[in-house]
Amino acid sequence: MKASHRSANIRHALLGALLSVAVSAGLPVGTAHAEDLRIGLAADVTSMDPHWNNAGPNNAIALHIFESLVFMDKNARYIPGLALSWKPVNAITWEIKLRPNVKWHDGAPFTSEDVKASLERPDKLTNSPGSFTSYTKPIARIDTPDPLTVRLTMSVPNYANLANDLNSVPIMPKKVAATLTQADFDSGKAMIGTGPFKFVRFARGQEIVMAKNPDYWGPKVDWDRAVFRILTDNGARSAALLAGDVDVIESVPSADVAKLKQNPKFKIEQTVSWRTIFWQMDQSRDNSPFVTDKAGKPLARNPFKDARVRAAVSHALNRDAIVSRIMEGLAVPASSIVSPQIFGHPGTRPDAYDVEGAKKLLAQAGYPDGFALTLHATNNRYLNDAQVAQATASMLTRIGIQTKVETLPVAAYFTRARQGEFSFQMLGWGSAAADVALRSITGTPNPKTGYGTWNWGKYSNPQLDKLIETSLTTVSSDKAREENARAAAKLALADHAIIPSHSQLAMWAMRKGLRYEARTDEWSLAQFFHKE
DSSP: OHHHHHHHHHHHHHHHHHHHHHHHTTOOTTOOOTTEEEEEESSOOOOSOTTTBOOHHHHHHHTTTSOOSEEEOTTSOEEESSEEEEEESSSSEEEEEEOSSOBOTTSOBOOHHHHHHHHHSGGGOTTOSBOOHHHHTTEEEEEEEETTEEEEEESSTTOOOHHHHHHHSOOOOHHHHTOOOHHHHHTSTTOOOSSSEEEEEEETTTEEEEEEOTTOSSOOOSOSEEEEEEOOSHHHHHHHHHHTSOSEEESOOGGGHHHHHHOTTEEEEEEEEEEEEEEEEOOSOSSOTTEEOTTSOBOSSOGGGSHHHHHHHHHHOOHHHIIIIISTTSEEEOSSSSOTTSBTOOOOOOOOOOHHHHHHHHHHTTOTTOEEEEEEEESSSSTTHHHHHHHHHHHHHHTTEEEEEEEEOHHHHHHHHHTTOOSEEEEEEEOSBHHHHHHHHTSOOBTTTTBTTTOTTOOOOHHHHHHHHHHHTOOSOHHHHHHHHHHHHHHHHHTTSSEEEEEEEEEEEEETTEEOOOOTTOOOOGGGOEEO
């Protein structure tokens, strides 16, 4: 931790020097061509296929070209998108009325047949690293009585989560939905949407270029082109903003925030993100690959199967220290899978930091001397993720869990984590509702229902599954559904299905002359950046 602080301080000083030189010399900091908006992205975009990998960076980029039936506003509330309305006809049938006069980028009309093909496509994509099937599995049948009407027959009566599912699945033309080859999307061949931008170029790990759609059905955008540069390194991202190579950056490095706020050439927009950073534990195997005794020998049983061990881990985390020291105040301590402003947050406080109590729990579980663990995390996905991992390892070591750290770039990390290679791993998740997040993260993995698509630790609790199902089928009122969502969230916390760490702030730094309303979903959407 000390070394990381020294590194941060050195970079902080270098940033300050660069800012001072730029301003005093009158350099064109933050200048841009009037017709282009250049955005520095903090995470890599792995595919242009909007159904291939359900990950935030991919989803945000997709929304510029492929739109969904239901949109989400900056506060994570649902609003009409390609659908004007969605309403239940009876206990198992929903009717969706589509927006008229919408054209695809090639000029063809948008119709109900496109919606049907799009909603059926995720189930056809084999080996998807992040499946969208949790949003489509509840649909038993799709009917298209006319070009602007879709009727969904649900497999679950009184299904209450349709707005979220319709928000989460991008819509593409029927002819494009038949394409299952990733290369056709990455090359641009299959990039035909209804959105405010058209595809120009995708260079993996470098940049994505889009051009304004002059025939867009919605509000016109301010920019002829949107250029997204992949800048996963914190220092490179800030430097690009200072040098005028980009107009705006997302996920502002914590060490740079104060200096940027003080500089009149820039401004910062921020809000509490819906993203919670948490730890998942292998809770399925008897012998977990990165858990041993302190001599390096395999243990007779997997300690994370014991709820007392999971509770000990939670009490070992000094969340206040993580927020104040590692995140430099750019986060809030987490007590649930969703952040405090999100639907279904249980209103609970984080587990107390209690080293001695954690040691007692380990002893009660049969580990009075602890054990050894290798912790895995990303090093280029979440704000200060590698530093959070190191701090967490130090905290676990204090209670007797001798912890080492291995961090990886996000692409390699997600591939290995999804294959079950790790024992204790970091994940960040953002959702508009607690029951929706719990379905994906803590639901017993089940391909038929779509539960547990991101449940890397294979946690399983039939009682929690039932509570999630109850919440997702409560259509009597939002209040009643939220009470059920809170009950599910409380059970997940009590059983320590996951270990919440913190909810980070969503933050953008931009040159003066730009305006953007900070979004709780953290997404950098070019269509909502405006000239002042």
